[in-house]
Amino acid sequence: MSELTLSNDGIERVALKDYTEKAYLDYSMYVILDRALPNIGDGLKPVQRRIIYAMSELGLRNSAKPKKSARTVGDVIGKFHPHGDSAAYEAMVLMAQDFSYRYPTVEGQGNWGSPDDPKSFAAMRYTEAKLAKYANVLLSELGQGTADWIDNFDGTMTEPLVLPARLPNILLNGGTGIAVGMATDIPPHNIREIVAASIACLERSSTSLEEILEHVKGPDYPTDAEIITPKSELHKLYKTGRGSVRMRAVWQEEQGEIVITALPHQTSGAKVLEQIAAQMQAKKLPMVSDLKDESDHVNPTRFVIVPRSNRVDVDQLMNHLFATTDLEKTYRVNFNMIGNDGRPGVKSLDQIIKEWLHFRVETVRKRLNFRLEKVLARLHILDGLMVAFLNIDEVIAIIREEDKPKPVLMERFGISDIQAEAILELKLRHLAKLEEVKIRGEQDELNEERKKLELLLSSERRLKTLVKNELQEAADEFGDDRRSPIIERAEAQALSEMDLVSVENTTVVLSQMGWIRAARGHEVDPSSLNYKSGDRFKLAAKGRTNESVYLLDSTGRSYVFPAHGLPSARGQGEPVTGKVNPPSGASFEGLLLGKGSERLLLASDAGYGFVTQIDNLSSRNKAGKAIISLPKGSQVLPPIVLPEGEQLWVAAISNEGRMLVFPLSELPVLGKGKGNKIMNISAVRAAAREELMLTAAVFREDQRVVISSGKRHVSFKFSELEHYFGERGRRGHKLPRGFQNVDSVEIVDS
Structure with missing residues (x-):
């Protein structure tokens, strides 16, 4: 405790630390107890209670004529709530909005806001209000010795400490508030469910939470949107007093169009339309052709999404919109309130109902x-x-x-x-x-x-x-029927960037100097494209726009990036180094397009290789990943995509005109590494670049192997390759005369 001292002039002196600590604690307790948190008895915060009481004192019961809102606000701030008029009026507006309150306590005339913009209400000098019929639940017993009365802020009159509520309004209308060091977020519930649970607790005081939850299915917001929170999470929420609730818009398919008929609580329809339109403008919703707002007084919410074709998966589309827009929202739940003992605390559902029943019985x-x-x-x-x-x-x-x-x-x-x-x-x-x-x-x-x-x-x-x-x-x-149905749904997943790309044939072209671009279709001739001065064509690969581009450099590192983001082939492209970061001096030796679990043959000209999946070439960073270990002096060969089929064969050709054919199954399947010997190439001569494996091809038995050397071509059926069969790692046999220098090997269907 700090010591107070009096100076000679009679002024009380206290240490600044002690003064500020006491002042802040006093302020905190005031905000907690007299501003931000509702009372378990009537479920109201002080400003709400004072508005309702002031309106009853003005004779604004439900059967009376309404009066100007400014009159009510003037009485509230002049007699009971010494705060700003705008804060009091906003609290009053909230209590009158049927899209904000499950059971409104104020009935308004005039512009009281809309679901699209709850704060678009008219000024209080224009609107009129009186108490709603539901307010009788809070006021009907007020003059019957049921309330404790306290002095107002200036001591000139009294006001009720807590209204004698006939129903557990704390759960029916809920409430939100931010105090100092704590907050409250209580969702609304259905009267019939809460009353049924309360009666069960009255009949048997030992009623458990599980038995209460047989009556209370979950929150009930003032909207027809679905609550999709699993029952297990709702049970945990009601047991601990903390958790979250997820709501999802309601939609159906009408004549091939998607019609949204209900939005989550406090969701602006205009904002949802804006979010969807923004994705359409950014070309992130290629499967949507049009978006319409057909809402009117008969159908307050009716948004129409027109798919581009009847082949669009509407369930997948809506899941994407749920994950990326306010069509699905999560609401925090925190059952923090002031109890009968006057202290704030987080309570479970059974504690709230039983404590309120004690309050009600005493009332x-x-x-x-x-x-x-x-x-x-x-x-x-x-x-x-x-x-x-x-x-x-x-x-x-x-x-x-x-x-x-x-x-x-x-x-x-x-x-x-x-x-x-x-x-x-x-x-x-x-x-x-x-x-x-x-x-x-x-x-x-x-x-x-x-x-x-x-x-x-x-x-x-x-x-x-x-x-x-x-x-x-x-x-x-x-009481009324439940508005928010509780339906368990799978978690919404947003479509990936690749899923949103319009699927078209594409040809990716890489130049000698490392400029990359993409041409539409597979008919383009890469060598005929326009290149920068001193540059020329090097590599090309055919595929689809929703696939990834895989690059293999001369050091054995692999890189990956999406194909749809590449510039058009009508220009000269962009440097590939803007997408990947290869080691200094490295060149790109392999280019292919693909996705999924396609299989490849990776090999080096030292005669080593292995089978892998295309996914193993993926890397999360621009520096790529080491995929092939190269023997000293050797170079990487372009990757070979394996054809469909179980029984595949490998044809390997050396620079000395030898060919070896053996089953692909003899090569190992690896994630990365050096692999096993494909051909018997001398390590010494390979390091000196004297003996090399020029190329390899993979084929089925129903395909032909076409070998080219200059203008000469030779074609082998599978039955004609018997002379070249051998075990993996052999040197192979000599090709016919004139094919000592092989230019290429092509696999064609017979």
Whole structure:
């Protein structure tokens, strides 16, 4: 504790550290308890409670005519809530919006905002408001001794600490708020479900959370959108008081078009349309041809998405939109509130319902006691009046003759001060004989009511039965069907960039100086394209725009990037080094397009190679990955895509005109490495570049092997290759005369 000191001039002095600490703690507690968090009793934050109370004091009940909102706001901030008028009005607007509140407490006339823009409401000088019928749930018992009253901010009047709610409004309308060091996010629920759970807890106090969740299926927002949170997550949320709820728009297919009919809670339709249109403009939704807003007063939400063709997978398209737009939203849930003990805390669903029921039972008990006191007081007065009627002449004589008749009446008839006062205030017209009959009738009615009240107050079971019946009556009056269906759905996945690319044939061309581009179709002749001065064609590969480009450099490293992002072949392309970062001095020796699990043969001219999948060439960074280990002095050969078929053969040819044919199955399947010997090439001569494996080809038995040397060509059927068969790693046999220098090997169908 800090020590306070008084200076000679009488000024209190305190350390700055202690002062600021106390001031901040005081402010924090004020924000938590008197601004941001709702009370479990009536489910309202102070500003909401004051708005409702001020409107009731102005006579703005549901049956009355509405008054200007400025009148209400003026009373609220002038009498109870000394804050800004805009803050009070915004809170009032929120309570009137049926798209924000599950059960609105204010009924407004004029412009009170729209789902697209909740803050587009008119100024308070233009709008009018009165309390909604649902507000009776909070106010109907206010004047019956049920509320504790506190002074307002300036002590000139009183206001209720908590309204005597007949329903657990804390769960029905929920609420959000940010305090200091804590926040609250309570979702709305359905009246019928919450009342059913409350009645179950009243009938058996040991009702478990699992039994409560048989009645409460989940939150119920003021929208027809689906709640897609799994039941297990909802159970965990209600058990811990913290979690999240996911909502997804409702859609159906009509004549090949996608029609969206309901949006998640507090989702702007205009923003959703803007998000979808932005993707269309960025060419990220090539499968969508048009987007229309057909919303009107009959169909408040009706957005139409027109697919480009009937081949579009609409389920996949909607999953992408759910993942990338506000058609699906997640809402944080935090059951943080001020409990009956006046302290903030996060509570589970069963704790909330049972604690509110305690509040409700005590409220009803206060109401009954208040009424009983009124009945007993009236009976006491009636007893005194009966004494007067039975002795009317003597009473009149005492009043006429005595200067102070009250004490004389009290002494003569043994009545109390209150009874004597009532006798003295009797009007002459009430001295008629019929009045005695009326008094006896009223006594009988009040005695009957007294017995019922005393019976209810003497039995906890009867008191709970009364609370249960009143809960059911309120549920019958204000309850409705669930609006937000709970349907478990698979998690939405956004389409990848490759999935969104329009699929077309393409030819990727790489020049000698490393410039890359893509031509539409497979008919283009790469050598006829226009190249920069001093540059020329080097490599080309055919494929589809939704495939990846794989490069293999002279050091044995592989690189990958998407094909659809390449510039058009009408220009001269762009440097490939903008997409990959090869080692200094390396050149590109292999180019191919593909995706998935296609198989390749990777080899070096030292006669080594192995089989791998194209996915193994993928790399996450521009520096690529080492895929082939090259023996000293050797170079990498272009990768060979393996044809379809199980029984495949390899034809390997050396620079000395030898060819070796053997089954592909003799080569290992590796992720990366050097591989095994394809041909027996001398390591010494290979390092000196004297003996090399020029090329290799892979074929099926129903295909032909065409070998070219200059202008000469020779074609072999599979049955004609028997002379070249051998075990893997052999030198092979000599090709016919004139084919000592092989230029290329081509595989064609027979």
